[in-house]
Amino acid sequence: MDEAVKTAGTSAELEVPATMGALGDIAALVLRLATRAGLDKGAAYRIRLAVDELATNTVMHGYRGGDGRITVRGRSGPGRVQISIEDSAPAFDPSRGRLPPDPGTAPERRRIGGLGIHLALTSVDEFGYVRRDGRNISTLTVMAEGTDPCPPRP
Amino acid sequence: MPLSVSLSIEGDTTVIELAGELDAKTAPDFHQTIEKAAGHGTSTVEIRMAGVGYMASAGLRSLVFAQQKVADHVTIKVVGAIEPVSRTIRTAGLDRSIVLSDD
Numbered sequence: 001m002d003e004a005v006k007t008a009g010t011s012a013e014l015e016v017p018a019t020m021g022a023l024g025d026i027a028a029l030v031l032r033l034a035t036r037a038g039l040d041k042g043a044a045y046r047i048r049l050a051v052d053e054l055a056t057n058t059v060m061h062g063y064r065g066g067d068g069r070i071t072v073r074g075r076s077g078p079g080r081v082q083i084s085i086e087d088s089a090p091a092f093d094p095s096r097g098r099l100p101p102d103p104g105t106a107p108e109r110r111r112i113g114g115l116g117i118h119l120a121l122t123s124v125d126e127f128g129y130v131r132r133d134g135r136n137i138s139t140l141t142v143m144a145e146g147t148d149p150c151p152p153r154p
Numbered sequence: 155m156p157l158s159v160s161l162s163i164e165g166d167t168t169v170i171e172l173a174g175e176l177d178a179k180t181a182p183d184f185h186q187t188i189e190k191a192a193g194h195g196t197s198t199v200e201i202r203m204a205g206v207g208y209m210a211s212a213g214l215r216s217l218v219f220a221q222q223k224v225a226d227h228v229t230i231k232v233v234g235a236i237e238p239v240s241r242t243i244r245t246a247g248l249d250r251s252i253v254l255s256d257d
């Protein structure tokens with residue numbers, strides 16, 4: 001962890017049931033931290049989207065609709081937000097589950113699963129995953145000065 | 155934030171107007187409207203998204219669903235999407251089959 005973030009940043013933690021209804025609370029936390037870090041609208045949107053996609057994936061596929069909890073820890077420092085998402089669902093490394101759009105297949109015929117994870121991973125500046133003590137821990141970072149890898153509008 | 159969805163017909167265009175947030179929780183409402191729109195048989199389905207402040211991959215699934223529901227000759231247009239929403243559509247490559255328009 002960047003020392004500047006530790007000393008100058010603020011942190012927050014939220015534990016919610018793994019349900020669709022809890023996704024709004026997670027988004028509110030992420031946006032609050034993004035505001036504190038001074039991220040512009042575009043960067044705030046990207047970190048919200050990334051966290052939302054991974055949390056939605058945990059609700060729908062990780063726990064498969066069963067009971068579970070999601071813990072979100074966030075830290076904001078000058079110009080950067082780092083969020084970790086933890087769950088105790090079966091081991092799943094999002095960076096191995098992404099499915100970039102296949103240019104050879106018409107969009108309406110494509111498998112759409114995995115696209116949310118692709119969106120999440122292309123929205124952040126840094127991504128890390130560890131499996132520790134039976135928990136999945138994904139860590140996502142967006143920086144105010146980060147680079148949006150998506151090509152600009154033609 | 156909830157999603158509001160309205161459906162109308164303007165000439166040979168079926169217009170779906172969305173406002174709010176389009177995510178895994180709200181996308182089912184959009185799906186229902188797409189099914190109705192597909193039944194209208196117009197040559198264009200125009201989805202007005204200027205009021206959508208946030209769209210997750212569930213919204214992309216809805217757009218793919220729309221492509222699957224309408225006949226081959228029907229054009230699907232997404233109109234007025236804010237830049238991050240349009241970015242999400244481009245990231246998925248859907249801009250190759252859906253017409254993205256500012257207005």
